[in-house]
Amino acid sequence: MIKRVLPPSIPLLAVIALMEVAVRQGWVASYLVPTPTAILKAMVESRVELAEAFLKTSAGALLGFALSTVGGISAAVLLSSSRTIQRSFYPYAVFFQTVPIIAMAPLLVIWFGYGMRTVVASAFVVSIFPVIANTLTGLLSTDPALRDLFQLYGASRRVTLFKLRFPAALPQILTGLRIASGLAVIGAIVGEFIGGQGLGSVVDVARTQQRVDKVFAAVLLASVLGLALFGLINLISAITLRRWHASEQS
Amino acid sequence: MRVKIGGVTSLQLDRVRRSFPSGPTVIEDLNLKVDAGEFLAILGPSGCGKSTLLRMIARLLPPDSGTITTSPQHPRTAFVFQDAHLLPWRTVLDNAALPLELQGVGREQRYAAARAELAQVGLADAEQRYPAQLSGGMRMRVSLARALATSPSLLLMDEPFAALDEITRFNLEVQLRELWCARGMTVLFVTHSISEAAFLSNRAIVLARRGCAVILDRPIDLPAERTHALRSDPRLGAHIQELFAAMEEE
Numbered sequence: 081m082i083k084r085v086l087p088p089s090i091p092l093l094a095v096i097a098l099m100e101v102a103v104r105q106g107w108v109a110s111y112l113v114p115t116p117t118a119i120l121k122a123m124v125e126s127r128v129e130l131a132e133a134f135l136k137t138s139a140g141a142l143l144g145f146a147l148s149t150v151g152g153i154s155a156a157v158l159l160s161s162s163r164t165i166q167r168s169f170y171p172y173a174v175f176f177q178t179v180p181i182i183a184m185a186p187l188l189v190i191w192f193g194y195g196m197r198t199v200v201a202s203a204f205v206v207s208i209f210p211v212i213a214n215t216l217t218g219l220l221s222t223d224p225a226l227r228d229l230f231q232l233y234g235a236s237r238r239v240t241l242f243k244l245r246f247p248a249a250l251p252q253i254l255t256g257l258r259i260a261s262g263l264a265v266i267g268a269i270v271g272e273f274i275g276g277q278g279l280g281s282v283v284d285v286a287r288t289q290q291r292v293d294k295v296f297a298a299v300l301l302a303s304v305l306g307l308a309l310f311g312l313i314n315l316i317s318a319i320t321l322r323r324w325h326a327s328e329q330s
Numbered sequence: 331m332r333v334k335i336g337g338v339t340s341l342q343l344d345r346v347r348r349s350f351p352s353g354p355t356v357i358e359d360l361n362l363k364v365d366a367g368e369f370l371a372i373l374g375p376s377g378c379g380k381s382t383l384l385r386m387i388a389r390l391l392p393p394d395s396g397t398i399t400t401s402p403q404h405p406r407t408a409f410v411f412q413d414a415h416l417l418p419w420r421t422v423l424d425n426a427a428l429p430l431e432l433q434g435v436g437r438e439q440r441y442a443a444a445r446a447e448l449a450q451v452g453l454a455d456a457e458q459r460y461p462a463q464l465s466g467g468m469r470m471r472v473s474l475a476r477a478l479a480t481s482p483s484l485l486l487m488d489e490p491f492a493a494l495d496e497i498t499r500f501n502l503e504v505q506l507r508e509l510w511c512a513r514g515m516t517v518l519f520v521t522h523s524i525s526e527a528a529f530l531s532n533r534a535i536v537l538a539r540r541g542c543a544v545i546l547d548r549p550i551d552l553p554a555e556r557t558h559a560l561r562s563d564p565r566l567g568a569h570i571q572e573l574f575a576a577m578e579e580e
Contacts, residue, residue, distance in 0.1 A: 225415040228390050232409055233432040233480075243432075247419050323460050324418040 114293040119300065122293040130282065134301050137268050137278035140196055141305060144203020145264035149257060151204070152211025157241065159212070160219040170216075177209040181267055185274040194276050202271025207260035214256025218249025251325050254317045261309035269302055279305075338401060340366040340484060340516040341387065346396035348382055356382050358541035359396070366401060366483075369510055369517045371527035371550075373573060374537030375580050380520045383542065384409070384486045387518065400484060408482035412489040414469035416461040416476075422448065423457035426475045433480070440479070447475035450509065467498035471505075478509065485510075487519045491526065500558060503530055507556045524577060528569040529556060536576040546576035 096116045102108045103115045110118075123130060155173070159166045185202055192198045222245045230240045272280025279298045286294035321328040341364040348357040356379040364370050374380050385391040387398060388409050400407070408429070416425045423441065424431075426448050430440035448454055451471040461469055470490060477485060491499040507530055510517055521527050527534045528550055536546040550569050552560065560566055 223415060225411045225413070226417070228385070228388075229409065229411075229415065229428075230432060231390055232388055232407065233429045235432045239432065244417070247417070250419075324462055326462075329462070 111290065111292060114296055118293040119296045122291070123297045123300075126282075126294060126297065130279075130297060130301060133277075133279045133282045133298065134305065136196070137199075137265070137272060137280065137302065138305055140199035140271065140278060141203050141264045141268035141309070143196075143200045144267055145207055145261060145309065147200065147204045148208040148211050148260050148264060152208045152256065152260070153215050153253065155208075156212050156215035156219055159216050160245075161237075166216075173209060173212055176205075181206045181270050185270055188271065189274050192275075196275075196277070198275035199268050199271035199278065199280075202275070203264040203267035206267030206270070207264040210259040210263065211253075211256045214252045214259070215249060218252030219245050221252070222248050251317075251321060251327060254313060254321070257313045258310060258317075261313050262306045265302055265306040265309065338366040340364050340368065340401050341518075342397075342399045343387075344397045344399075346386065346393045346398060348379070348386060348391070348393050356542060357386075357393075358543070360542050360544070362535070362544065364516060364518065366516055367514045368533055369507075369531045370519065371531035371534040372518060372520045372537065373522070373524060373527050373534060373577060374542070375539045375577070376522070378537050378539050379542040380537060381488050383537075384488050384518060384520055387484075388486055406480055406482045407484045407486065408477035408480055410473055410477045410485070410487040410490045412492055414461070414466075414473040416469060416472055418461050420460075421457065422453060422459050422461070422464070422472050425461065425472055426457075426479055428476060429480045443479050443481075444475065447478045448472070450478065451475045451505065465498075466494055467502065470494060470498075470502060474502075474506070474509075478513075481513075483515055485515050485517045487517065489520055489522060492522065499526070500561075504557060506530065511554060524573045525561075525566075525570050528552075528566055528573060529561065534569070534573055536573060536580070539580050545580065546573070548572060 099108075099113060100115050100117065103110050103113055114122075159170055159173075181202060184205060185198075188198045188201045188205070192201050226244055226248070227240070230244055235243070268278065269280040269283070272278040273284050279302050282298040283295050286292075286298065318328050341362075343360055343362040346357055346360045346362075347355065349355045360383070372380055372383070382391065386393050387400075388407055389398075390409075417428065420428070423444055426444035427440040430443055435443075445454070445457065448457055451474055453468060453471055453475065456464065456468065456472075461472070464472065473490070491502055494502065503526060519527070519530060531550050532552075533547070533549050535544050535548075537543065538545045548569070552563070552565055552569070
């Protein structure tokens with residue numbers, strides 16, 4: 081436990097200490113970077129507002145992430161079912177990924193209105209592509225000899241999908257979900273900037289009030305949310321892969 | 331010991347031809363007849379089409395022209411690949427039971443059959459282990475048990491022991507020969523090893539580099555029971571010499 085916690089804790093504590101000293105000594109202006117103690121104070125003072133915002137952002141990010149997981153895996157299964165379908169639709173999935181979410185967010189407000197639906201849509205749009213790309217790679221990388229084996233024993237396409245291609249693709253699917261989990265939080269925050277709620281809204285309002293300490297507090301909570309989602313996927317990965325995949329056996 | 335060969339044709343290939351897509355003809359007008367219960371070793375240079383031939387016999391690949399006829403009394407075919415190709419997320423028992431599961435055999439019945447085959451290959455104690463926890467030789471024995479679980483009448487083996495160390499390979503050769511003697515199935519065994527072909531089979535063929543024509547077809551008249559002592563027998567040496575000469579000409 082100590083071996084896991086200690087290495088990332090040392091640079092964190094060093095950065096916190098450096099921030100505190102640098103701002104107190106006047107090396108960095110306090111209206112640019114607040115001291116860690118000021119951030120902590122802002123967190124305590126605005127705890128109710130931040131807690132409510134955190135819950136709203138969590139709900140938006142989680143819903144968007146859940147939709148990305150279901151939609152992304154389903155899309156990848158469909159794309160992997162035929163070369164023609166893949167050639168017809170995959171380029172558009174890639175194109176979709178290249179459109180910056182900040183440019184799309186106003187459109188989402190027009191389509192879905194202010195509030196949760198825009199936040200969920202934003203989180204979904206940003207996080208679906210890694211799920212599609214990684215799941216598709218996994219589904220298309222099935223060992224040809226094992227495909228032969230399933231064919232030899234008369235397995236249907238459905239059985240081959242669920243008993244061979246899907247479990248074999250699980251490590252890549254989980255990699256896609258790890259990337260998507262962080263992106264879903266980013267997407268939710270961007271959606272909240274425009275859609276007006278949650279931590280994104282707190283950041284936006286605090287910025288106009290020049291409350292850098294509160295901006296940092298909200299950003300910190302958004303990071304905690306991202307880390308929690310990432311940790312959840314890591315836990316699922318450890319449970320499902322620990323017996324058979326090298327990535328979880330070291 | 332039950333060795334009964336001849337009388338019934340297990341497999342017949344008539345003027346079989348196969349090309350790679352937009353590539354050269356790999357197999358050109360191949361004729362081959364294999365009797366029921368025969369252990370046929372297939373030798374030939376790399377790339378001559380040995381694996382393609384096995385895949386066509388297994389109905390995993392259709393011939394461009396010609397016919398492949400298997401005896402209607404012997405419809406069950408099993409395949410053992412060069413590597414064990416086990417499903418890493420399944421236990422040894424679940425891997426051995428896989429073909430029966432794909433064929434819709436009930437849980438208890440397929441586990442009973444798989445356990446019996448695992449016991450045959452000396453892995454009764456390893457049924458709850460995962461492939462990652464096994465040595466290369468053990469994995470290959472699971473692969474063999476998986477193939478035998480369906481009680482095949484035709485067993486196709488594509489260089490199954492090529493990746494193993496010599497001691498493991500020698501032991502598995504003896505074990506395979508015992509299993510073949512006990513069951514009377516037809517075996518087609520593709521190998522690069524001349525000594526392995528001579529030691530295991532009761533008939534060996536050498537295929538040409540171009541067109542996969544049979545350039546040598548010899549019975550291997552050695553005792554039915556093949557033990558390690560036979561490896562230093564001059565009769566085995568004579569067969570190896572003859573097969574070596576044919577291979578060298580190619």
